[in-house]
Amino acid sequence: MTSLPVHSEDLQLPASLTRTYTSKVHGGDILRGLNALRAEDSLCDVTLTAERRSFPVHRVVMAALTDYFRAMFTGPLRESRENCIELLGVTAVGLHHVIEYAYTAQVRITPDNILDVLEAANHLQVKSLIDVCCNYLREGLELKNHRAVLAIADACGLTHLRVSVESHIVKNFRLFTEEPEFMELDYMKLCSFLARDDLEGCWELSLFDVAAQWLLNKPERLQYARQVMACIRFPLIREDLLKEVVESQYDFMKRNPTCEPLLEEARQYHSNVLMQPALQTARTRIRNTKEHMLVVGGEGDLGVMDSVFEVVMEARVNRWDRPTLPKAMAYHRVASLDNFAYVVGGQNAVNHPVDLGRSGISDVFRFDPRRNDWTQVTSLTELRTDFALVEAQGCLYAIGGRNQTENCLSSVERYDPKQNLWSRVADLPEALHGHAGCKLGGNIYISGGFSLQLMMRISTVYRYDIDGNSWHEESGMVTRRAWHNMAAVGNKMFVLGGNEKNANGEEIDLKLVECYNPSTRQWTVMANMPVPQSESSCLVLDEKIYVLGGYRWDTQQFLSVISQFDPAKNEWCICNHGLPEPLSGVGCCTMVFEKRWWQENQENSD
Incomplete structure (x- = not known):
């Protein structure tokens, strides 16, 4: 009983008034x-010594700090009974x-x-202090x-510190090759650097040159020439530079029988432009690990466009012009493979609304970021606009659409890039x-659109079984849309997004977003779009969905907005940078x- x-x-x-409180100042x-x-040397029960200096401490504090002292003071070791312990x-x-650090949670490193602090922290197994030293x-x-x-990382067994050092070298590899230490690398370490995809900002010809200088x-x-090269x-490397620099200035590349096949591989690659998708290897991969958006064509106030933009969301200068399309196009589809x-x-119509497919085209163009140019490949077997294009299992599927003779198409064709050939597969139901369409797992899904049979927009969803070459109906969307x-x-x-028609036959823009779970076959309504975007395009980047451009029927305006949806948070935002001009029917x-250059400028300013 209390005395209160x-x-x-x-x-x-x-x-019911029961609470648990945590103090922010108690620790x-x-x-x-x-x-x-x-x-005050009060209640200290052990003295630690090093290099003849003594440090009175409390056993319980040091044992709580690290397992090293816990084992020393609580186990059967003789140190558990001694009052003065010398640490070697x-x-x-x-x-x-x-x-x-044990008594204040602070440390001043200079x-x-x-070296003294890291060595002591590592020897005494103070993990948090090791991390502090590594960050320093x-x-x-x-x-x-x-x-x-x-050398420190290897001596202390700090793998994460070694990784940080190597990442720093990779980030500054161009400068590192000018340091004397570069020439002292062993061939295995040199190869480990040269094989990396994140060796950014270095022209391949420059990498060849420094590798050749290392060999010579x-x-x-030179016994390691094959492994290094x-x-x-x-x-x-451009074909002309292969001849003018690689072959002409470095004789060992031609004399060495193990290096000549590498040059022949490059010659074959350059001489077979149409078949390059079938010739992809680790040596045709661009040295960069960050994906960006490619935005192509579209229709705006000035008509159908041939513009090409690389949209870089994280850069201060957020776009870089690329070679224009071989022809102006809109309402086409774009896929990366x-x-x-x-x-x-797509089509080359110049008026909005679109011309019912009468100007549909069958052309197919391939953009290669390695060469920064366009190549025309085999055309579709049918003219198509307002269709769906989906990449799946190394092929492209062009699904439905319309053209000058057919208001709606049920046909589906598949493109094999390694054969440069389109072939028919099972028709839509x-x-x-x-x-619209996308791939998920081993299936292609198609949603909504305008049905020729019903002469209206529909909410139907179809699933294409790629392996079985067959279509199946899934649970329909909540809302009809096209x-x-x-x-x-x-x-x-x-x-x-998309649009529907009201009872008066007027186009109604939709902000509604729906989510489908194939395992439960259930649709869920998500957060509305901030801006209605019909006839837009979308892509997925870093687990977020971006919707680019489009058209608003309520204001009859083309849009330049880029909207971002985060499915994990069910949140929308408008990106700070939009398209360079209002466009609908873009491909991306x-x-x-x-x-x-914009990446280098950003890094230098950070």
Whole structure:
């Protein structure tokens, strides 16, 4: 019973009033109290020594800090019974900072004491202090000290620090090749660098040149010519430079029988432009790991466009002009396959609304970011516009649409890029145009569109079984729609925007977004779009859906907006940078491009 003048029942508190409180200052108060006791040498029960310096401490504090001291003080070791313990393998400076860290959670690291502190933290297994030291070394990384930091990482077994140093070298590889240490690399380490995809900002010809200089630096290194040169991506070097520089200026490339096949591989690649998709290897891959958006064509106030843009969401300068399309196109479809962009079908109409497919085209163009140019490949077997194009299992599927003779198409054709050939597969269950499609798992899904059979927009969803070459009806959407978008993220699909007609036959823009789970065959309504976007295009980048451009029927305006949807958060936002001009019927996809000037400028300004 307490000595207070009241009893608990006098408070008349409800029984449900039970709370758990966590103090934000208690931990700091405890540390300050313990440190004050240590400063007064009060209740200290053991003295640690290093290099003849003594440090009175509390066993319980040091045992709580690290398993090293816990085992020392609580186990059967003789140190558990001693009052003074000499620590070997640490300096007095290092031990002092470990103890200060234990009692204050703070440590002051300088260039003069970093080695002492890290060695002591590593020896005494103070993991959090090791991380602090590694972060300090990362912050001070420069090309002139990376060898010393690598030596520290290896001596202390700090794999994560070694990875950080190597990443720093990769990020600054062009400058690193000018350092004397580059010529001292062993061939295995050189190859490990040259094989990386994230070796950005280096022209392939420059990489070849520094690799050749490394080989010629010591005669005995030529025995590694094949291993080193196999890491150079010769197909990415222009054909004229292969002859003028690689073959003409470096005789060992022609004399060495193990290097000649690498040059022949590049020659074959350059001489078979149409068949390059079938010749893809690790040596045809661009050295970059970040995907960006490619936006192609579209219709605006000035008519049908031939413009091509690389949209870079994270860069301060957010777009880079690419070679224009071979012809102006709109309401076409674009897909990326093996890091080639295929621009398929569409039309060359100049008036809005679209001309019912009468100006539909069958052309197919392929953009290669390695060469930064366009190649015309085999055309569709039918003219198509307002259709769906889906990449699946290494092929492209052109589904439905309309053209000058057919208001709606049910036909489906598949493109094999390795054969440069279109072939027919199973028709849609009904003729459609203005529908949308995407791939999920081993299936292709088609949603909505305008049905020739019903002469109206529909909410029907069809699934194409690729292996079985057959179509099956799925659960329909909540809302009828056409000229909308469809994308898959994770194990779900999303339909976004589009339009419907009201009872008066007027076009009604839709903001409604729906999510489909194929495993439950259920649709869920998601957050509305911030802006209605009909006749737009969409893509998925970093698990987010981007909707680009489009047309608003309520205001009869083309749009330049780029909207971003985060399915994980069910949230929309308007991107700071839109299309360079209002456009509908654009085509878009994601691709990996070579590192450009805007990336270097951004890094230099950060």
